[in-house]
Amino acid sequence: MLSGLVVGAGSLVLCLGASVRFGAAEIGTGDVISAFTAYDGSEEDLIIRTLRVPRTLIAALVGAALGVAGAIMQGLTRNPLAEPGILGVNAGAALAVVGVVFLLGASSLSTYALFAFVGAGVAWAVVYSLGSLGRGGMSPMKLALAGAALEALLSSLTTAILILDQRTLDEIRFWLAGSIAGRDLTLMLQVLPYVALGLFLALGLSRQITTLTLGEDVATGLGQRTVWVKGAAAVAVILLAGGAVSIAGPLVFVGLVVPHAARFFAGVDYRWILPYSALFGAILLVCADIAARVVVRPQELPVGVMTALVGAPFFIYLARWRVKR
């Protein structure tokens, strides 16, 4: 298990390097290195330091956050399809951002980030409370259903705005596909504390989540205070998924497939699944972002497109050969 993590970390470092090395502008490896060792303010150095490095770090952070958020959601709902996109978090963020563009004509990324975070938080709070109604508190079935229904409701409102107002659609369609183009370090530093807190909280809960996936009764029988564990896990989800969507827009797919890929290598223990998910999520998003920049150079595609095109074939391969049942 540990060796797998080490290999994963090694691959991540390679991907980070590649992400700094390749991009719209042709910059040689030597120039890349000198941008760090001997910074002289040339155009190449500026591109490396102010564009590519922040972007690479953001991709890694967002990928890790989405991977872990998806893993926790799948654990909480005991449903292999759960992820921020399906349980309403992304839809809440998207509606908040589309609403603010439509009503106030906002167009700066930091405004988007703020409203995305708030929208995601509100949506998840509503989903979690709906899923926790009644005796016995949160149940996986109720949570999944409430999430799916609210997701549909919110995204239908979003689509209504987009169909009624072509200007908003034009303004926002790139953001809606999920993208990390043009994000700078300030934005990342604003979100970093929340995501970091979410990651620590998640890793701290990993043992309890593993127990919880055995079923509510088993967990209670083993002396777990399930209400607190589920509540804390829900808080971790909002920090992670909210942070990710506020930087990168509603990226789907990462949160869904990364935990599965992690599970194929790490088994059923969340103490391993969560770190693997963080690593795989980061690798997937960094690679997808490289592809998004390189494939149609000098234009670029939304990274949300590339995560699916890069990740889905691999995921299908894993599902075909590794799912025995």
Add this chain to the structure above:
Amino acid sequence: MMRAPRARGRATFRPGRVPVSFRLDLRAVVLLVLLGLVALAGVVSSVGYGEYPIAPLDVMRTMIGIEAGDGNYSFIVNTLRLPRALVALLVGAALGISGAILQGLTRNPLAAPDIVGINAGAGLAAVTLIVALPSVPAALIPPAAFAGALVVAVLLYALAWRGNSSPIRLILIGVGLSAIASALTTVMIVTGEIFEVSRALIWLTGSVYGRTWEQIWPLLPWLALFVPLALLRSRHLNALNLGDEVARGLGVRVELERGLLILTSVALAASAVATAGTLAFVGLIAPHIARLLVGPSHGGLLPTSAMIGGALVVLADLVGRAAFAPIEIPCGIVTAAVGAPYFLYLLYRGRNT
């Protein structure tokens, strides 16, 4: 040839010759009648509503061929408005059954035609036509969408087949295929001309705007073939819902039945989506509403789910036309706006069970 009800409120149909049987909850029958009335009321008011309002009674008279009012009624009702309402009803019913089958087979409450990529395949084909080849006549969009859905379905089954077809593999691979197809669709959305993108978005949301008899005729054979097939196979769906081992123990030919049921579900969803665009929400939610109303046995669940789906789309289309008139909201948006709150209410009502 019907056996006497064994338990109260239940009836088992078992004709002597034909190797077919299914049992029906009488509660489900009552509900079906009620839902049928709701759907009929929806169709009638949808046909009566418009710039040229027609009273409900006149609508019904005209529908069954009795000349009413002035001579224009027949043209307005039967040529202009009825096809649209019928498309809504049929598409909703098809999606309701399709979703119920998928949820039963995969034992996953989040499963729906749009999760396993059928919608995404249809959407990719249609959006490619709309955005990349805007000169292609609009009449080609439905067959292209149908073909797109079928391609994804065949790929799905082929990739998931490894000596057997496991539900979890089907759904995971479906998710992967869906992601690829929607990613390619997003490329079209992001790079296309904004005017065409707007048109594509309406198609992707699902709309029954401007549908005529020409769109109904291609839809009917699929429904006529696969809706009865679904109802006849509901007994096996019940068994498969208990897990492969149990189903095999009950004498079900697991792979054959699962293949048939998947084929049914795909054909219904594909024909519906080809006609009305990728209506997402109906296939997911209609089965859940039905389950909360009549319980999990598929004999009652499939028809109830169909009626709920049909009524939902008809009402959504009516609301979409009336709410912000003269602006028309595509029914794909309104289905969720109408259906989700009701579903959340049902969830709330059943919170202690």
